[in-house]
Amino acid sequence: MKVSVFGTGYVGLVQGTVLADVGHDVICIDIDEAKVAGLKAGEIPIHEPGLAPLVLENQAAGRLRFTTNAAEGVAHGELIFLAVGTPPDEDGSADLKHVLAVARTIARYMDGPRTLVNKSTVPVGTADRVAAAVREVLQERGVDYPFDVVSNPEFLKEGAAVADCKRPDRIVIGTDSPAAEARLRELYAPFNRNHDKIVVMDIRSAELTKYAANAMLATKISFMNEIANLAERLGADVEAVRRGIGSDPRIGYHFIYPGLGYGGSCFPKDVKALIHTARSTDFSPELLLAVERRNEAQRRVLFDRINAFYGGELKGKVVALWGLAFKPNTDDMREAPSRSLMEALWAAGARVQAHDPVAMQEASRVYGERSDLVLAATPTAALEGADCLAIVTEWQTFRVPDFAQMAHLLKDRMVFDGRNLYDPALLARHGLGYSSIGRAAQDPAQQV
Ligand SMILES: NC(=O)C1=CN([C@@H]2O[C@H](COP(=O)(O)OP(=O)(O)OC[C@H]3O[C@@H](n4cnc5c(N)ncnc54)[C@H](O)[C@@H]3O)[C@@H](O)[C@H]2O)C=CC1
Numbered sequence: 001m002k003v004s005v006f007g008t009g010y011v012g013l014v015q016g017t018v019l020a021d022v023g024h025d026v027i028c029i030d031i032d033e034a035k036v037a038g039l040k041a042g043e044i045p046i047h048e049p050g051l052a053p054l055v056l057e058n059q060a061a062g063r064l065r066f067t068t069n070a071a072e073g074v075a076h077g078e079l080i081f082l083a084v085g086t087p088p089d090e091d092g093s094a095d096l097k098h099v100l101a102v103a104r105t106i107a108r109y110m111d112g113p114r115t116l117v118n119k120s121t122v123p124v125g126t127a128d129r130v131a132a133a134v135r136e137v138l139q140e141r142g143v144d145y146p147f148d149v150v151s152n153p154e155f156l157k158e159g160a161a162v163a164d165c166k167r168p169d170r171i172v173i174g175t176d177s178p179a180a181e182a183r184l185r186e187l188y189a190p191f192n193r194n195h196d197k198i199v200v201m202d203i204r205s206a207e208l209t210k211y212a213a214n215a216m217l218a219t220k221i222s223f224m225n226e227i228a229n230l231a232e233r234l235g236a237d238v239e240a241v242r243r244g245i246g247s248d249p250r251i252g253y254h255f256i257y258p259g260l261g262y263g264g265s266c267f268p269k270d271v272k273a274l275i276h277t278a279r280s281t282d283f284s285p286e287l288l289l290a291v292e293r294r295n296e297a298q299r300r301v302l303f304d305r306i307n308a309f310y311g312g313e314l315k316g317k318v319v320a321l322w323g324l325a326f327k328p329n330t331d332d333m334r335e336a337p338s339r340s341l342m343e344a345l346w347a348a349g350a351r352v353q354a355h356d357p358v359a360m361q362e363a364s365r366v367y368g369e370r371s372d373l374v375l376a377a378t379p380t381a382a383l384e385g386a387d388c389l390a391i392v393t394e395w396q397t398f399r400v401p402d403f404a405q406m407a408h409l410l411k412d413r414m415v416f417d418g419r420n421l422y423d424p425a426l427l428a429r430h431g432l433g434y435s436s437i438g439r440a441a442q443d444p445a446q447q448v
């Protein structure tokens, strides 16, 4: 099928590429000229495992093209995806300016029937607003073409985006049009062979399904962080508790890892947006408010511990930082715990020596040159001359470090681990103080 995708970010680029890979004829449109020029030259703007070869292969086969030319994109696609950002507005609501701008662009260039497929995460009622925006422009143009607006939320995870798109758990299609449903079923047929993963519903329910999924996952994380806080105070080990409850299939092992709170470009903004939506209906979402409060408190935990360890005297201290990306296997630093930690350390007068396997370039882009940030080429280089180590991203490469060397290099022999990567007894054997999340004896002062 002929498919156009507006927005070549994490969602649009990956989904467009995976659709091309099964044989669809895809054009990706973006307003970012540098990004499109790069993609045309085979430069992939994000780190996503498996993406680069797939883009190059499909580009070479002529099934995947990139352009800034919206008219060309609209002329091409019988199905037109909207996969642009929906960042939080000042009041926490989802800002729909990019989505509505694309809707108007499509209407400006439409020359026949089209199906608009919304993949961006948008509040309930957005499909109606998209349809109204399209109708308005068609009216201005004095033309009338039939069109559908379908809600087809995306559930991919960064760091596993290609795999998630190739093998989705479910494909949610929100529409009241049997013809649009048939077109989407045809599009996704290659992903629906093993068993039927397509869940068809009304548009509003599909829009709400996306927020419900992310809010549910965020709730699991905040719940577990609450239990971690309790475990610390009660002399229990949250890692044992995690394994103990995860073995119950009704609970499951997924998304119950305690840590530094949920980050990334979606959970924080989507929980906020759902709170905003709830309030707009005069409903107070008590649970979501608590989920968000727990998350905000959790994000400060590592800084508070480091600060307490140094008795509030962080000026001149050098903190080694392992991890910059908000999670492993991505270079995305949006709402990354590393950012709040670094910014708090800098405000307190400390310096940071950071290492991340792929996000160093992104860190340079975000922070530029500054005297209190050194981007170290290796994890060991980050430790050299540092007073203590903070770990914020659970990259595979941090899992089995040379503890003897670590103890030798860190002046204060102290590790603050926001991801519970290590066995506390092992670090103790190497003479390292260890402060992790939700495990007993958390007072760093007692450990050194
Ligand atoms: N990043 C993720 O893991 C997931 C994101 N989502 C949702 O998908 C949407 C997109 O997210 P990302 O891909 O992360 O965003 P992104 O920020 O990586 O990419 C958005 C792209 O849209 C482009 N754009 C903006 N206005 C445009 C216009 N008028 N015409 C053409 N292109 C335009 C931007 O230049 C940018 O390249 C958001 O609503 C997000 O909540 C949903 C599931 C997963």
Ligand SMILES: O=C(O)[C@H]1O[C@H](OP(=O)(O)OP(=O)(O)OC[C@H]2O[C@@H](n3ccc(=O)[nH]c3=O)[C@H](O)[C@@H]2O)[C@H](O)[C@@H](O)[C@@H]1O
Binding pocket: 121, 154, 155, 156, 157, 158, 159, 214, 217, 221, 254, 255, 256, 257, 258, 259, 260, 261, 262, 263, 264, 265, 266, 267, 326, 327
């Ligand atoms: O809407 C979206 O954008 C996407 O948001 C999340 O995907 P993503 O943000 O890429 O990453 P996750 O793996 O969900 O992690 C989100 C945050 O939660 C944290 N987390 C995750 C799991 C866990 O057990 N504990 C925990 O603290 C991670 O460290 C990270 O900060 C969802 O998992 C996707 O299904 C969804 O499509």
